[in-house]
Amino acid sequence: MAKQLLTEVLSIIKPKPKELREELDFADALVRRIKAKAPQGCEAVLTGSIAKRTFLQDRRDVDIFVLFDRSVPKETFEPAIKKLVKSAFPGVGYQVSYAEHPYARFHFKGRRIDLVPAYRISKAAERISAVDRSVLHTRFVKKNLKAGQRDDVLLLKQFLRANSLYGAEIKIEGFSGYLCELLIMKYKSFMGLLKAASKWKAPVFIDILKEYRKKEVPGAVGRFGSFAVIDPTDKNRNVAAAVSEVNFRKFIKLSKKFLKKPSEDFFFRTPETFEQKVSRAAKTKNVFLISMPRPRVVDDVLWGQLHRLSRQLEEHLEDFVPRKTFADDSRHLVRIAAVLEKEKLPANMVIGGPPLKMKEHVEKFRKMHNKAKFTKKKGRIYAEVKRPVTDARKAIMDFFRKFSRTKSHLAYPEEMVIIARKKSI
Numbered sequence: 001m002a003k004q005l006l007t008e009v010l011s012i013i014k015p016k017p018k019e020l021r022e023e024l025d026f027a028d029a030l031v032r033r034i035k036a037k038a039p040q041g042c043e044a045v046l047t048g049s050i051a052k053r054t055f056l057q058d059r060r061d062v063d064i065f066v067l068f069d070r071s072v073p074k075e076t077f078e079p080a081i082k083k084l085v086k087s088a089f090p091g092v093g094y095q096v097s098y099a100e101h102p103y104a105r106f107h108f109k110g111r112r113i114d115l116v117p118a119y120r121i122s123k124a125a126e127r128i129s130a131v132d133r134s135v136l137h138t139r140f141v142k143k144n145l146k147a148g149q150r151d152d153v154l155l156l157k158q159f160l161r162a163n164s165l166y167g168a169e170i171k172i173e174g175f176s177g178y179l180c181e182l183l184i185m186k187y188k189s190f191m192g193l194l195k196a197a198s199k200w201k202a203p204v205f206i207d208i209l210k211e212y213r214k215k216e217v218p219g220a221v222g223r224f225g226s227f228a229v230i231d232p233t234d235k236n237r238n239v240a241a242a243v244s245e246v247n248f249r250k251f252i253k254l255s256k257k258f259l260k261k262p263s264e265d266f267f268f269r270t271p272e273t274f275e276q277k278v279s280r281a282a283k284t285k286n287v288f289l290i291s292m293p294r295p296r297v298v299d300d301v302l303w304g305q306l307h308r309l310s311r312q313l314e315e316h317l318e319d320f321v322p323r324k325t326f327a328d329d330s331r332h333l334v335r336i337a338a339v340l341e342k343e344k345l346p347a348n349m350v351i352g353g354p355p356l357k358m359k360e361h362v363e364k365f366r367k368m369h370n371k372a373k374f375t376k377k378k379g380r381i382y383a384e385v386k387r388p389v390t391d392a393r394k395a396i397m398d399f400f401r402k403f404s405r406t407k408s409h410l411a412y413p414e415e416m417v418i419i420a421r422k423k424s425i
Contacts, residue, residue: 002191002262009267010151013158015057023050027062030113034064037088039080043067043120047138049177052145054153056161061112065135067120070128077117078102085115097298100129124234136233141181144232152190155267156180159190163254164271168242171303171329175251179239182208182229197255202226202248211235274328278337278421285323286343287421288396290336294329295409302329305408306336313338316399319345320392334410338396343420345390353381393418 015023027050034044048063049055066084068077078096085094085104094106103116119132127133145153160166160175168176175183186208187193203221207230212220221228224238227248231237243251258266272280281287295302310325313336321341328335351369354361362381366374372383389395396418404411 005262005264006155006190009155009158009264013056013058013154013267014151015055019057020053023055023060024053026109026111027051027064030062030108031064034066034084034088034115037084038066039068039084041069045135045138047116047134051138052141052150052181054141054145054150054157054177054181056154056157060110061114063114063116063134065116065118065131067118067135070119070121070126072119074101074129081115081117100131124231124237127234133231133233133237137178137231140232141178145181145185149184149189152184152188152193153177153180155190156184156193158267159254159258160251162267162269162271163250165247165251165254169303170242170300170307172247173242173244174247175243176239179229179243182206182232182239186229194255194259197252198259200252204228206230206240208232274326274330274335274337277326281324281337281339282421286340286392288338288340288392289417289419289421290338290396290400291417291419292334292410292412293415294332294334295412297409299329302334302409303327305410306334309403309408309410310336312403313396313399317392317395319349320395338392340392343392345387347387347390348384349387351383351385353383355380393420 027046031044031046038044043066045065045067046063047065048061050060050062055061066081068080078101081102081104082096085092085106089106089108092106092108094104096102096104101117103114105112105114107113116131116134118134119126119128121127121132121136124133124136156175157166157177157180160180164172165174166172166180167174168179183193183206184190186206187196203226205217205221205224205228207217207220209230209232211230211232212235220230224230224241226245227240227243228238229240231239254266278287278289306327306329310327314322314325317338317340320343323339323341325336325338327337351372353365356362356376356379365381365383369383369385372385375382375384389398400416404414
């Protein structure tokens with residue numbers, strides 16, 4: 001049953017032979033066009049899923065790296081890449097985005113093109129920036145991924161994409177395309193991977209080239225964390241580093257569910273929207289929506305700050321028993337949902353003091369809470385005091401007032417809106 005299902009899924013997500021030829025020809029023409037205008041001494045190289053023939057039928061983004069000699073200063077990359085886009089694609093609008101260093105993004109003949117400057121290297125030890133390894137990744141996959149395994153990579157990508165797990169960017173904290181390719185190499189097929197993943201228990205340590213000797217593995221696990229896939233081109237890099245603990249566990253759970261009851265739904269379900277998540281949470285919990293203008297920063301900066309803000313907000317709301325927070329950055333807004341067990345707290349709270357035998361400290365505790373009602377229990381003093389904040393909405397406002405003094409792009413208290421969605425049952 002599963003075999004027939006996967007064949008049907010592939011018929012939808014896999015580019016037809018004619019489409020594959022067209023995309024490869026289109027990419028080759030772009031590379032030639034860029035080479036003709038590239039600075040002297042540079043070369044243009046096709047990387048990414050098109051170069052490896054592991055792109056989904058509806059995902060045809062083109063990644064081209066412009067390789068500079070290692071003697072060229074990194075500061076020259078931005079003006080050089082701007083000049084290259086203007087001369088190779090006159091009249092085409094583009095934007096410069098920033099990762100470790102700038103790269104140009106533009107659309108041409110219906111495709112999104114990323115033009116990335118990097119240094120020419122032959123091994124990872126020579127790298128100057130993180131993106132320098134990308135060409136090595138492409139070479140490794142082209143050499144080691146068997147032709148028949150490309151279909152399995154497509155199945156894995158679609159499986160992850162349908163379940164909001166595809167993408168190593170900070171917003172998603174999921175599986176990169178390169179990680180997908182390495183996992184298929186390791187486990188031979190999509191089904192082989194799912195069977196293995198269904199039995200995973202952290203820590204999971206995958207070292208395709210066996211770069212680490214058996215006695216070195218515990219130390220490597222301690223360094224890389226609970227899910228590690230060693231980069232075959234650089235033994236000091238964990239390709240799975242971007243995968244969050246939550247998404248690691250989610251993938252294991254999905255693998256078990258699919259093996260138990262295979263269904264096309266695992267590949268084509270529509271990810272739950274922010275609004276749907278809020279509605280579902282509001283059925284049993286109190287949900288507070290925080291809305292503010294979306295700052296004009298790149299996604300990785302925004303979502304890095306959003307994740308930190310969410311953690312801090314949960315800590316601040318600890319007494320209200322936060323269950324989760326989740327966020328969205330569509331509609332030119334940033335929206336954060338705080339899901340809380342409690343909306344109101346009792347007027348008073350009990351604070352634990354020092355042991356009674358520590359008389360000096362007990363006296364200081366009494367003076368600190370001179371208006372409190374004191375009790376003694378199991379050799380320790382306690383003070384019942386008035387709780388400073390009893391309302392979740394006010395606690396959230398207090399948090400953002402303090403947060404507004406930070407340098408975060410999300411410090412927007414004067415333009416912030418808070419909406420309460422009380423639990424319906």
